[in-house]
Each structure stands twice: as structure tokens, then as C-alpha cells.
Amino acid sequence: MRYKTHKITLDPTFKERRWFAQQCGYARFAYNHALSDFKAGLDADNFQSWQTLNDNFNKIKKCYDWTSSQDQRAALYAIKNLGQAITNWVSKRAKFPKFKHR
Structure with a gap:
């Protein structure tokens, strides 16, 4: 069986690049x-x-003014990914999760 693929090159504007960087941060x-x-x-x-961690983060993020302009899904999926990393650690498939840095 052959799979067809499509390569799409993103060519974001300066404003879009800045938005992507903000969401990553x-x-x-x-x-x-x-x-x-x-x-x-x-x-x-x-x-x-991870649900409890997300609830705690949602309470804390109100203290930071800059978070109101960010997409909530960026934080949600980051915390979901942490939940999966914790699950992998508990089941001995991976090491304990590390803090992310630039």
C-alpha cells in the first residue's frame, strides 16, 4: 500500500511568527x-x-495579566502532555518529567 503525502511549507508573517512564539512560551x-x-x-x-493541575493553573493564571491574551488551548494541551508524561513515568516507561526551557 502506498501513502500519498503532501508537504506544506508555512510562510508566516512577522505577526504570525510572534504569535506562534508567544503560544510556545x-x-x-x-x-x-x-x-x-x-x-x-x-x-x-x-x-x-492532570485535570487537577489544569484547574490549579486556571486559578493561578488570573494573577498574570498577559495570559488573558493567550490561547487557552496552548496551556490545556501542555498540561495534558504533562499528564501523559506522568503516566509514562508511573508505568516505568520513561523517566520523571523535566522542566522545559527555551
């Missing part, structure tokens, strides 16, 4: 914040699901 901020909460919960013997 926002996702990294959400992931790192949720991982920090998860580690604090582990120290207190409180295992948190």
Missing part, C-alpha cells in the same frame, strides 16, 4: 507551573491528576 509556562505543582504535591504525598 505560554505552553512552556503552563507545563513548568503544573510540573512544579505536581512535584510539590508528591512531596506532600498528594498525587494530582
